[in-house]
Amino acid sequence: MSNRQFKMVTCTINGKERTAMVDVRASLTDMLRNDYSLTSVKKGCEVGECGACAVIIDGECFNSCIYMAIWADGKNITTLEGLTGPKGELSDLQQAFVDETAIQCGFCTPGFILEAETILQKGKIYTDDELRKLLSGHLCRCTGYDNILRAVRKTMYRRQGLPIPPEEDGEER
Amino acid sequence: MYDIKAMYEASSVADAVKLRQQHPEAVILAGGSDVLIKIREGKLAGREMISIYGLDELRGVHLEEDGTLVIGSLTSFSHITADPLIQEHIGVLGEAVDMVGGPQIRAIGTIGGNTCNGVTSADSASTLFAWDAQIELTGPDGVRILPIAQFYLGAGKTDIRPGEIQTSIRIPKKSYEGYKGFYIKYGMRRAMEIATTGCSVNVKLSDDKKTLEDLRIGFGVAAPVPIRAVKTEEKFRKAALSADLADQIGEAVLEDVTPRDSWRASKDLRLHLCQTLAKDAFCEAVKRSGGELA
Numbered sequence: 001m002s003n004r005q006f007k008m009v010t011c012t013i014n015g016k017e018r019t020a021m022v023d024v025r026a027s028l029t030d031m032l033r034n035d036y037s038l039t040s041v042k043k044g045c046e047v048g049e050c051g052a053c054a055v056i057i058d059g060e061c062f063n064s065c066i067y068m069a070i071w072a073d074g075k076n077i078t079t080l081e082g083l084t085g086p087k088g089e090l091s092d093l094q095q096a097f098v099d100e101t102a103i104q105c106g107f108c109t110p111g112f113i114l115e116a117e118t119i120l121q122k123g124k125i126y127t128d129d130e131l132r133k134l135l136s137g138h139l140c141r142c143t144g145y146d147n148i149l150r151a152v153r154k155t156m157y158r159r160q161g162l163p164i165p166p167e168e169d170g171e172e173r
Numbered sequence: 174m175y176d177i178k179a180m181y182e183a184s185s186v187a188d189a190v191k192l193r194q195q196h197p198e199a200v201i202l203a204g205g206s207d208v209l210i211k212i213r214e215g216k217l218a219g220r221e222m223i224s225i226y227g228l229d230e231l232r233g234v235h236l237e238e239d240g241t242l243v244i245g246s247l248t249s250f251s252h253i254t255a256d257p258l259i260q261e262h263i264g265v266l267g268e269a270v271d272m273v274g275g276p277q278i279r280a281i282g283t284i285g286g287n288t289c290n291g292v293t294s295a296d297s298a299s300t301l302f303a304w305d306a307q308i309e310l311t312g313p314d315g316v317r318i319l320p321i322a323q324f325y326l327g328a329g330k331t332d333i334r335p336g337e338i339q340t341s342i343r344i345p346k347k348s349y350e351g352y353k354g355f356y357i358k359y360g361m362r363r364a365m366e367i368a369t370t371g372c373s374v375n376v377k378l379s380d381d382k383k384t385l386e387d388l389r390i391g392f393g394v395a396a397p398v399p400i401r402a403v404k405t406e407e408k409f410r411k412a413a414l415s416a417d418l419a420d421q422i423g424e425a426v427l428e429d430v431t432p433r434d435s436w437r438a439s440k441d442l443r444l445h446l447c448q449t450l451a452k453d454a455f456c457e458a459v460k461r462s463g464g465e466l467a
Contacts, residue, residue, distance in 0.1 A: 005180060024180040027209075047210045049365060054277055060251065063277045066209045068175075068202075070182065071226050115276065136364035137275025 011072045013038070014082030028064035028072055029053045032079060040080035040110040044139075051138035054111035055079050061115045063137075080110040083117065093117060093155045100151040104142030112138050116152045120159055128153065128168045175209060176218040183225045186311055186340060192223045194313060194336045199223045201338060203247060203286040206278055231285070231340060234258045240346030246285025246339045250297075251276070253284060263344060265354035269300040269373060272358045275365050285339045288324070291331040291398065298399035300356050300373040302391035305348040312337035325398040352377045352387070355457035357450045369438045370394045372450035376458045378414075382465070385412045390422075390455075395430035395447050402429035402451065414464050423452030 010019040013036060020035040029046075032038040032055065041064055044052030048066040055064045056078040083091045090098070093113055103109050112135065119126070119134050126134065131152055132145075140148060150167075157164045181196060183189035192199070199221035202208050211217040225231070231247040234256045242262055244253065250270035253259055259267045273279055273287070273296045287295045288308065301321050308324040310317045313336040321342075324332050333339065354375040360366035371393040377386040388409055390402035405425040412418060432443035459466055 007182075023174065025175045025177045027175065030174055047213050048206055048274075048278060048281075051275070051277060060280045061277050062280050066205055067281065068180075068205065068209075068224065068226070070180065070224070133364070134276060137277045 007070045009073045012076045022069045024070055026069040028067040028069050031069035038079045038081055042107055051111040052108055054114050056114050061118045096151040096155045100147045102147040102151040108138055108140040112148055120156055175212050177222050178219050179221045181223045189225050189338050190336055196221050197335055204281040204283040206282045207290050242344040244342045246341055247283045250279035250282050262349050265356050266300050269296050269356040272296050289331055289339050291329045293398050294368045294394045299371050299391035299393040302399050302401050303373040303375045303389045304344050307343040309341040310337045311340040328397040353458055353461040355454045357454045359446050368393055370443050370446040372454045374454040374458045376462055378462045378464045382463050395432050402426045404428050414466055419452045419456050422455050423448040426451045
């Protein structure tokens with residue numbers, strides 16, 4: 001390529017203001033992984049179907065593989081690295097994923113946890129069916145989803161200071 | 174990294190129009206959930222892009238003084254579903270776009286892109302047809318507004334002329350006042366799915382809830398473009414509500430639709446769906462309007 005095109009992109013990533021010169025052809029996944037070494041952002045399908053690359057942008061979860069890096073200018077972005085404490089301590093939600101064995105190979109995990117974080121930040125109690133729908137943009141080929149749902153559900157009740165009710169009888173699916 | 178020849182970022186609607194004139198071959202990039210995937214597939218690889226994603230002036234929903242509901246073309250599906258004006262006046266549109274893809278797709282996908290790509294399966298389209306929506310396009314000669322049915326020229330082809338971009342979708346007060354609707358998407362799975370067939374029905378009942386004042390039936394994937402069941406609507410306008418009315422409407426729509434066999438589903442299945450979905454969506458719309466099909 002002789003005449004490559006670049007743009008200066010300034011955004012807040014995990015609470016810090018960052019600036020980089022990015023190729024206009026780059027996806028946000030490319031920028032976060034290559035310019036900022038945030039490798040929790042996984043390259044999965046790269047066509048917006050699997051959710052492994054999901055990040056939080058201004059409070060909403062987006063697939064960063066189908067989001068242009070140049071669009072990130074002025075945005076507030078959170079990746080999985082942004083949820084941990086200063087010494088790498090796990091958040092309550094991350095710990096729940098560990099405790100419930102909601103992780104096997106771990107490839108889908110960052111996306112699931114960030115999506116769950118945006119859901120839980122609404123501060124509402126959702127039914128299992130509602131949670132399934134809200135989490136439906138992420139594919140997991142290991143766990144069969146039940147443990148993931150359990151981890152999210154458990155954290156949802158804990159954050160509201162409520163006892164965790166027995167599991168609903170799921171309908172056949 | 175995407176295979177893009179050049180990227181032009183519009184800074185305003187006027188700038189977008191100028192860029193469209195300067196680069197007539199360039200593809201308009203809104204949310205990108207269709208265009209970027211087509212670049213990956215190779216279909217749109219190596220092309221110039223005009224990104225309008227940054228035009229916040231095209232986001233949001235508002236009411237004009239005469240009651241026209243205006244939806245900025247870049248409003249995402251998730252924001253449409255959450256919008257109080259949509260919920261109050263045309264709630265079924267919020268429900269319909271809440272069935273697109275998955276949550277992250279609904280965060281990036283725009284209603285403008287969903288209509289401009291001209292596909293018959295778009296979850297917003299059949300409902301917008303049912304609401305008699307109008308499309309606003311802004312170009313070098315100013316603003317042009319046309320009924321959504323005229324906007325669709327053929328499969329994958331819409332009436333966006335050189336220099337134009339779609340700037341809003343408008344629903345006049347007379348189209349929504351007194352109407353209630355229901356949308357049913359039939360798909361093979363519950364998320365990340367394209368409609369096998371979809372049907373959106375609006376009804377307006379008489380004050381005593383005994384007569385069908387008006388009826389509008391929109392279909393997706395019942396023809397090469399989204400359509401209205403015009404003959405059926407004509408036949409049953411002013412009909413009295415009765416126990417077998419829904420069945421009659423289901424039968425009648427078969428005269429309006431022309432689905433085809435595709436790898437997703439057969440023509441026969443789609444015909445069956447058109448009949449069943451029209452019937453079921455009609456029943457629900459009547460129920461929402463406070464009527465009874467006894």
